[in-house]
Amino acid sequence: MSGLVIIGASYAGVHAGLGARGAGYSGPVTIVTDEQSLPYERPPLSKEFLLREVGEQNLVLRDDAFFAREKIDMLLDQRVTKVDLRARQLALQGGARLNFDKLVIATGSRARRIAIPGAELDGVSYLRTVADGINLRARLVRAAEIVIVGGGFVGLEVASSAAKLGKKVTVIEAASRLLERTASPVVSRFLLDAHAQAGVDVRLGETVVAISGSAGQVAVVDLRSGGRLGADLVVVGIGGIANDELASAAGLNCSNGVVVDEHGCTEVPGIYAAGDCANHYNRFAEDWIRLESVQHAQDHGKTAGLAIADSHQPYDSVPRFWSDQYDLKLQIAGLSGRCDQMVTRGSIEEGRFSVFHYRQGRMVGVDSINKPGDQMVARRLIAAGISLTPAQAADDLFDIKASLKAIDRAVVQSRDMPS
Incomplete structure (x- = not known):
């Protein structure tokens, strides 16, 4: 039986399947992974898991019953050895074959x-x-x-x-x-x-x-x-290296990852790639990049899933990263490369502050230590292309949340416009 096959039970792979199902895709969905466990959370591995605050069973994203309800078949401990695009078929280690109509490559990355x-x-x-x-x-x-x-x-x-x-x-x-x-x-x-x-x-x-x-x-x-x-x-x-060898051997365009368009689609119709293994043009970077983050993998996977279900929504998520160290939570919104100005808001001494990054006067990224409220505002402003001025960002008395009203007004105006 053909249908949608996803290589990799990563965040991107799981969300591609769920995105397709949620958008009405009714064909068979199969996720193939070379790991023995169900899809799991990776961020706790370097923190709570090492400290034995959570066990292996607490890492599981969804249980068997969930995937059964979503009509997603999980093939665990099955390594894909070859992708045949012409025959629309995967070769599995051990000799088995798996046919597909549509394919998502969500093979992630490996440690360098x-x-x-x-x-x-x-x-x-x-x-x-x-x-x-x-x-x-x-x-x-x-x-x-x-x-x-x-x-x-x-x-x-x-x-x-x-x-x-x-x-x-x-x-x-x-x-x-x-x-x-x-x-x-x-x-x-x-x-x-x-x-x-x-x-x-x-x-x-x-x-x-x-x-x-x-x-x-x-x-x-x-x-x-x-x-x-x-x-x-x-x-x-x-650092990490994209697991794009299967895609490259199949003849797909790869350059630091599988090259995809704004919908996660490769140059071959019906063949997608998402998450850590994919290279895409990102408007926030103003360049082609490969991102490694949980939020990107989830959003990128969903984008591919929507496209598979013919509910196309271009990928346009603000890049987000976070890290927990001791009692500190570092959160990052946007991409601050090539910035030419930075201002700090909050108290470095108290361990609660944000750094706003600017490129030619435009706010492109915000790093925050223990300031989740700043991150919430930053994500929405960067997504909408609205900038606080450096003076506003640096002024602790300035209400940065008030700037979100401009976004809300724009949404209301767009709804009121005649179609």
């Missing part, structure tokens, strides 16, 4: 491996899947000295969790500041101070050149500066 001597030693760990989380959680119990390679979201969240467990933690970051490509320098400095206060040793402008050990187990990390660090656990968080 570190290519240095000693990278294969036992104790060099990554965190992307629940299996990775189970392995890392067990190792954290036994570890005393932990070296984390990479000062991005994953690295800093694992550092926060490990520090809470009383471990000796060192973070090695090649850039001159934390979250250099994602957050403002103000936020970078604030997080650096927060980790230092928690006892985490952060080395900026430093790289790991080799890992050595004894009897196959990690013991020492060698730094480019000549320093050496003792370590019985090394966690690598240096």
